[in-house]
Amino acid sequence: MSRHLPERFALARARAVIDGIDDGLLVLLAARRRLVRTVARLKPAAGVPPRDLGREQRVRERARAFAARLDLPPSTAQGLLDLAIGDACRQQGLVFDQGQGAATGNALIIDSIMPTPSLLSPMTPQLLRLLPPPRRIAPLLRVMPLRWQRRLLETGMARVLAAPLLEGELDFMHGRRLAIEVTDLRLRWVLELQQGRLRVTDAEPEASVRGSVTDLLLLAGRLEDADTLFFQRRLVLTGDTELGLTARNMLERLPWESVPLGLRIALNRGARFARAARTAHRRENS
Numbered sequence: 001m002s003r004h005l006p007e008r009f010a011l012a013r014a015r016a017v018i019d020g021i022d023d024g025l026l027v028l029l030a031a032r033r034r035l036v037r038t039v040a041r042l043k044p045a046a047g048v049p050p051r052d053l054g055r056e057q058r059v060r061e062r063a064r065a066f067a068a069r070l071d072l073p074p075s076t077a078q079g080l081l082d083l084a085i086g087d088a089c090r091q092q093g094l095v096f097d098q099g100q101g102a103a104t105g106n107a108l109i110i111d112s113i114m115p116t117p118s119l120l121s122p123m124t125p126q127l128l129r130l131l132p133p134p135r136r137i138a139p140l141l142r143v144m145p146l147r148w149q150r151r152l153l154e155t156g157m158a159r160v161l162a163a164p165l166l167e168g169e170l171d172f173m174h175g176r177r178l179a180i181e182v183t184d185l186r187l188r189w190v191l192e193l194q195q196g197r198l199r200v201t202d203a204e205p206e207a208s209v210r211g212s213v214t215d216l217l218l219l220a221g222r223l224e225d226a227d228t229l230f231f232q233r234r235l236v237l238t239g240d241t242e243l244g245l246t247a248r249n250m251l252e253r254l255p256w257e258s259v260p261l262g263l264r265i266a267l268n269r270g271a272r273f274a275r276a277a278r279t280a281h282r283r284e285n286s
């Protein structure tokens with residue numbers, strides 16, 4: 001029995017992380033539902049039918065193409081999207097037939113009047129403006145318990161920083177505490193290197209890196225470099241300058257190629273999306 005102990009322990013840990021990821025999926029599904037509510041309100045005024053099979057088709061095709069790049073079986077992506085679209089249909093009182101997506105009841109199907117993707121792209125900023133800005137998403141994130149946030153973050157960092165961690169590039173963090181503050185999401189995590197892994201701790205930080213979720217994502221997705229972000233004060237360093245600067249230099253040298261491809265794509269897409277949404281919101285407010 002005891003010879004299985006390390007494996008049992010590792011198994012329990014891995015399952016706990018899976019639980020955290022499942023929670024993340026549910027948070028995203030809840031966010032999708034909120035947007036479906038907005039879309040449902042807009043459709044009658046926009047003269048668009050409640051059920052839109054063309055759109056559903058495109059949603060599925062996008063998911064299939066993205067899944068292929070992530071090495072995810074197409075049927076898994078298909079199943080997930082069927083679930084999300086089915087939920088959105090029920091939410092709007094539309095009858096969802098999983099097979100062909102044929103709507104019954106009162107829902108109108110006027111596929112032919114749907115805009116082609118090329119006509120859709122100029123609308124993107126308008127649609128993006130409908131997304132809640134990060135400060136409005138903050139309360140939604142707070143429903144995710146702190147220990148789940150920690151688990152997600154620790155797992156994410158372990159994957160992104162696997163190579164520098166192995167090569168000892170983060171050894172300067174031993175016993176040091178650096179905070180990452182996501183200002184618009186009102187989130188803060190204090191990081192410390194413990195037994196070769198970056199952990200989130202409750203201790204007070206010695207230095208902090210502060211920025212908006214979009215700018216931090218742009219940095220993580222390599223769409224902006226640390227130098228520019230710090231120079232433009234979109235990222236701000238406070239506290240122990242030496243620790244902060246060492247962390248900053250490390251970020252600068254991060255071997256991006258060593259980050260798993262799927263994660264790189266996800267970070268890059270997430271960052272582009274966040275940037276486009278921010279630009280759309282800024283235009284609206286200017």
Ligand SMILES: O=C(O)C(=O)C[C@]1(C(=O)O)C=C[C@@H](O)C=C1
Pocket residue numbers: 036039040043050051052053055056059084085086088089092
């Ligand atoms: O985009 C819409 O109009 C939605 O209601 C959302 C959604 C979806 O889940 O993606 C659901 C039903 C529509 O037929 C098309 C798409």
